[in-house]
Amino acid sequence: MSYVEDPGPGHGSLPPRAAFTSDAPSLSLDGTWRFRLSPSVAAAPPDVFEDGFDDSAWDELPVPSMWQLHGHGEPAYTNVHYPFPVDPPHVPSDNPTGDHRLRFDLPGGWPAGSAVLRFDGIDSCGRIWLNGTELGVTKGSRLPSEFEVGPLLRPRGNVLVVRVHQWSAGSYLEDQDMWWLSGIFRSVTLLARPSGGIGDYWVRADYDHTTGLGTIRVETGPDVVLDVPALGVTAHPAGEPLELPVEPWSAESPRLYDGTLSTVAERVPVRIGFRTVTIEDGQLKVNGRRLLLRGVNRHEHDPRSGRVVSRALALEDVLLMKRHNVNAVRTSHYPPAPEFLELCDAYGLWVVDECDLETHGFGPLGWDRNPSGEPMWAEAYLDRMRRTVERDKNRPSVILWSLGNESHTGENLARMAEWTRRRDPTRPVHYEGDHDCSYVDVHSRMYATHAEVDAIGRREDDNERRRELPFVLCEYAHAMGNGPGSLLEYRELFERYPNYQGGFVWEWIDHGLAADGHFAYGGDFGEPIHDGNFVIDGLVFPDRTPSPGLLEYAKIIEPVRISADPDGVRVANHYDFLSTEHLTFSWVLEDEGIPVAQGVLDVPVVHSGQSVSVPLPSLPTTSGESWLTVSASLTAATSWAPAGHVVGWGQLPVSPPRVRPVRPARGPVFHTAGRLVLGPGEFDPATGVLTALGGLEVRGPRLDVWRATTDNDRGSSPGPAEASQWREAGLHRMQHRVIEVDADGDELVVRTRVAPPAQAFGLFADYTWTAFDDGLRLRVEVTPDDYPGTLPRLGVTMAVPAELGTAEWFGGGPGEAYADSCQAARIGRFSSSVDGLQTPYVYPQENGNRAAVRWARFTTPDGAGVHITGEPEFAFTARRWDTAALEAARHTDDLVPGPLVHLTLDTAQHGLGTASCGPGVLPRYRLVAQKTAFTLEFRRVAVAN
Numbered sequence: 017m018s019y020v021e022d023p024g025p026g027h028g029s030l031p032p033r034a035a036f037t038s039d040a041p042s043l044s045l046d047g048t049w050r051f052r053l054s055p056s057v058a059a060a061p062p063d064v065f066e067d068g069f070d071d072s073a074w075d076e077l078p079v080p081s082m083w084q085l086h087g088h089g090e091p092a093y094t095n096v097h098y099p100f101p102v103d104p105p106h107v108p109s110d111n112p113t114g115d116h117r118l119r120f121d122l123p124g125g126w127p128a129g130s131a132v133l134r135f136d137g138i139d140s141c142g143r144i145w146l147n148g149t150e151l152g153v154t155k156g157s158r159l160p161s162e163f164e165v166g167p168l169l170r171p172r173g174n175v176l177v178v179r180v181h182q183w184s185a186g187s188y189l190e191d192q193d194m195w196w197l198s199g200i201f202r203s204v205t206l207l208a209r210p211s212g213g214i215g216d217y218w219v220r221a222d223y224d225h226t227t228g229l230g231t232i233r234v235e236t237g238p239d240v241v242l243d244v245p246a247l248g249v250t251a252h253p254a255g256e257p258l259e260l261p262v263e264p265w266s267a268e269s270p271r272l273y274d275g276t277l278s279t280v281a282e283r284v285p286v287r288i289g290f291r292t293v294t295i296e297d298g299q300l301k302v303n304g305r306r307l308l309l310r311g312v313n314r315h316e317h318d319p320r321s322g323r324v325v326s327r328a329l330a331l332e333d334v335l336l337m338k339r340h341n342v343n344a345v346r347t348s349h350y351p352p353a354p355e356f357l358e359l360c361d362a363y364g365l366w367v368v369d370e371c372d373l374e375t376h377g378f379g380p381l382g383w384d385r386n387p388s389g390e391p392m393w394a395e396a397y398l399d400r401m402r403r404t405v406e407r408d409k410n411r412p413s414v415i416l417w418s419l420g421n422e423s424h425t426g427e428n429l430a431r432m433a434e435w436t437r438r439r440d441p442t443r444p445v446h447y448e449g450d451h452d453c454s455y456v457d458v459h460s461r462m463y464a465t466h467a468e469v470d471a472i473g474r475r476e477d478d479n480e481r482r483r484e485l486p487f488v489l490c491e492y493a494h495a496m497g498n499g500p501g502s503l504l505e506y507r508e509l510f511e512r513y514p515n516y517q518g519g520f521v522w523e524w525i526d527h528g529l530a531a532d533g534h535f536a537y538g539g540d541f542g543e544p545i546h547d548g549n550f551v552i553d554g555l556v557f558p559d560r561t562p563s564p565g566l567l568e569y570a571k572i573i574e575p576v577r578i579s580a581d582p583d584g585v586r587v588a589n590h591y592d593f594l595s596t597e598h599l600t601f602s603w604v605l606e607d608e609g610i611p612v613a614q615g616v617l618d619v620p621v622v623h624s625g626q627s628v629s630v631p632l633p634s635l636p637t638t639s640g641e642s643w644l645t646v647s648a649s650l651t652a653a654t655s656w657a658p659a660g661h662v663v664g665w666g667q668l669p670v671s672p673p674r675v676r677p678v679r680p681a682r683g684p685v686f687h688t689a690g691r692l693v694l695g696p697g698e699f700d701p702a703t704g705v706l707t708a709l710g711g712l713e714v715r716g717p718r719l720d721v722w723r724a725t726t727d728n729d730r731g732s733s734p735g736p737a738e739a740s741q742w743r744e745a746g747l748h749r750m751q752h753r754v755i756e757v758d759a760d761g762d763e764l765v766v767r768t769r770v771a772p773p774a775q776a777f778g779l780f781a782d783y784t785w786t787a788f789d790d791g792l793r794l795r796v797e798v799t800p801d802d803y804p805g806t807l808p809r810l811g812v813t814m815a816v817p818a819e820l821g822t823a824e825w826f827g828g829g830p831g832e833a834y835a836d837s838c839q840a841a842r843i844g845r846f847s848s849s850v851d852g853l854q855t856p857y858v859y860p861q862e863n864g865n866r867a868a869v870r871w872a873r874f875t876t877p878d879g880a881g882v883h884i885t886g887e888p889e890f891a892f893t894a895r896r897w898d899t900a901a902l903e904a905a906r907h908t909d910d911l912v913p914g915p916l917v918h919l920t921l922d923t924a925q926h927g928l929g930t931a932s933c934g935p936g937v938l939p940r941y942r943l944v945a946q947k948t949a950f951t952l953e954f955r956r957v958a959v960a961n
């Protein structure tokens with residue numbers, strides 16, 4: 017059997033060891049290589065490894081890279097299905113094979129003797145030659161391999177050849193939900209290995225929270241000494257344990273002690289973080305404290321380079337996470353580039369480090385021949401786990417090892433767990449697929465509904481082992497498109513039960529690939545089988561712009577919660593360790609969104625898990641609706657955010673809206689020149705639809721219940737998708753039958769029945785218009801006529817001229833909000849261009865809804881336009897395209913501004929939920945059709961006022 021289809025691990029490499037740097041010479045081999053892609057192994061040049069091989073006609077390719085993103089072949093996306101026949105361990109004969117060649121010279125003074133060539137990641141299988149000699153074969157794409165090359169090196173003209181196969185037996189173990197991309201996608205480095213140097217090390221740094229003492233135990237070679245200046249440790253024989261008072265490491269205070277391990281021949285910088293992970297009383301604890309993981313699942317993704325993620329981009333991820341209150345990462349579903357974990361150590365994030373393993377594609381085949389239970393794969397499984405643990409064992413941020421993802425269960429997984437526990441008894445083992453928890457240390461689930469999570473918390477589980485373990489949701493709240501909804505309710509559950517440890521939102525980033533004018537997803541590259549935009553399910557857009565979902569999550573998981581309290585302001589500390597000592601509490605009073613007073617609130621130090629109430633500051637009286645906003649912000653800059661960065665905020669209502677004077681109604685309705693006129697309004701006499709307001713041409717408002725369906729609306733877990741029920745009902749093509757236009761009094765009453773073709777049900781909508789001096793009041797009464805289900809939304813739609821391109825409003829903002837995702841919106845006065853109101857979901861869908869709006873105005877640059885007031889509130893969207901165009905678009909650049917601004921003015925909208933993968937909308941957020949009335953006032957604004 018060829019090495020490509022051999023189900024075992026690669027061969028020829030050195031035993032796995034920790035990732036580290038040292039003062040021994042090293043040479044980065046990243047840069048421009050020669051490259052040639054052959055359509056199959058057979059078509060690849062047989063003599064490519066020979067020194068004298070002429071590659072001058074080949075293309076150039078950067079290393080690291082994924083060749084499909086450099087014009088060689090195409091990316092392909094599948095979630096679960098293998099894009100090749102499931103015939104393990106065989107792979108297609110048409111196996112794209114990329115030959116990479118590099119000539120390099122050694123820097124002057126390169127020492128003779130041992131040297132190691134390290135590959136941090138090759139997808140999926142690489143065969144390697146140096147100077148004509150084969151070094152071996154590597155598999156396990158997201159794992160390092162090292163080869164001894166000392167005797168082969170020459171000062172000048174070294175020729176390194178790497179033949180990379182897109183498919184290998186290893187591909188069966190790498191069926192993660194992501195792009196299929198190939199190449200040498202992480203760094204290549206040559207490392208001199210001095211004799212008497214440090215081959216490997218493991219600094220185990222425990223912390224005893226009862227004594228405040230840290231213990232250092234170093235496992236390494238002979239004659240190594242440890243120096244940690246900040247701890248007064250000098251030339252300490254590394255093999256001898258040390259106990260000394262230290263500051264512990266946590267994600268909240270990532271105290272690292274810089275030190276060195278050295279021999280006469282080599283010096284290795286080490287960063288030591290003291291922490292002890294335990295499971296006690298069914299709780300996952302670090303340094304004696306139960307953790308609440310407010311996590312995300314992170315894939316490595318760059319919209320231009322795929323899984324080639326620079327250190328700078330990894331840092332951007334870490335900073336964004338920290339600034340959005342995220343405290344944990346699951347490295348789904350493979351070990352990330354090692355720099356990411358160093359950043360997690362330095363900036364403070366709890367990490368579940370997951371092995372490079374997923375065999376999900378066997379699932380649809382009933383898990384028949386699944387590698388997890390087949391002996392021929394046993395070595396490959398163990399090899400992957402060993403390489404994960406050995407590489408990352410020195411990282412204090414790593415608190416759990418994860419065996420992999422969605423590979424069902426089987427002996428090979430159990431053996432990985434067993435090996436891991438033996439090798440590293442200091443970290444518990446995670447794997448969601450071990451449903452009985454027979455070989456893992458934490459009970460993990462994905463996408464469990466709120467009700468299931470609640471039941472687990474009540475310990476209603478009949479499996480005793482599972483019942484006693486800490487519980488995590490390794491994936492939940494599928495952040496695909498607009499959503500996720502109901503994060504708040506998950507948080508409430510996590511906080512209700514003592515053995516809950518929180519969870520990891522799926523997922524951090526949309527894996528969109530940069531294309532001309534938009535981000536591409538599955539199917540955009542002509543893949544014969546693909547899973548469309550299911551790869552676009554992150555909390556940040558592909559360019560790492562935070563999505564509304566991330567802002568909502570940040571608010572839900574804020575470490576300090578501020579709320580109204582009978583005594584004033586309540587401040588609750590939800591950090592796992594920190595007090596509030598590092599925070600400044602400031603307040604601002606806004607009268608209808610205009611700041612009128614501000615100050616600093618005197619809040620005593622609140623310890624983790626505690627709360628206090630403080631009296632309200634003395635506030636001036638206000639004339640309109642006013643709110644006090646209290647924010648907790650960093651007093652001093654941290655490594656991850658500047659001083660003033662807000663970690664938590666709350667709003668307290670201070671005075672209610674001013675009572676509006678009763679204004680005399682203006683009537684009667686009269687007919688003139690083929691129009692109906694009432695006050696400033698002109699109406700179509702046949703339809704009763706408003707056509708002009710104070711001379712401004714408008715269209716509508718008319719009842720509208722449709723929204724451009726979201727990914728979650730289209731999701732069908734569990735039960736039939738909401739969107740297909742709506743579509744079957746015909747809610748997207750409602751017809752308006754005018755029953756009566758009653759224009760005989762001081763009011764204009766328009767009675768209609770709004771219903772879809774081919775259906776017997778519908779909605780009666782009665783519009784009652786009244787006029788005042790400067791405006792029109794509209795009361796809409798909606799009465800379902802046998803309509804059986806939920807509605808996407810309930811409100812009216814109208815259109816105004818495109819010149820009204822600026823929105824200003826008082827209400828929820830600044831971002832979008834929906835019934836079950838509205839915690840991040842505060843009450844204030846906001847403004848935005850109409851264009852700026854759009855959330856550019858990679859796959860266009862309903863977005864940009866501003867909720868709890870008291871009033872909004874849409875104006876031209878000089879302030880003329882229309883002012884809309886709710887009684888008391890409404891929600892709006894404003895777009896340069898209508899709902900049908902939004903629904904029809906497949907990419908953001910399909911949306912083309914038209915001659916109108918389309919407004920939706922709603923009394924309610926169906927929630928979001930996370931049915932794209934997980935539970936649908938909770939009952940309380942479902943918009944069930946029922947008799948409803950709502951009122952809006954429309955005023956023409958002639959000039960800025």
Ligand code: GAL
Pocket residue numbers: 095192193349421422462491494522550553933
């Ligand atoms: C999970 C899986 C993830 C991802 C997610 C849906 O089942 O572990 O990798 O596919 O579903 O986006």
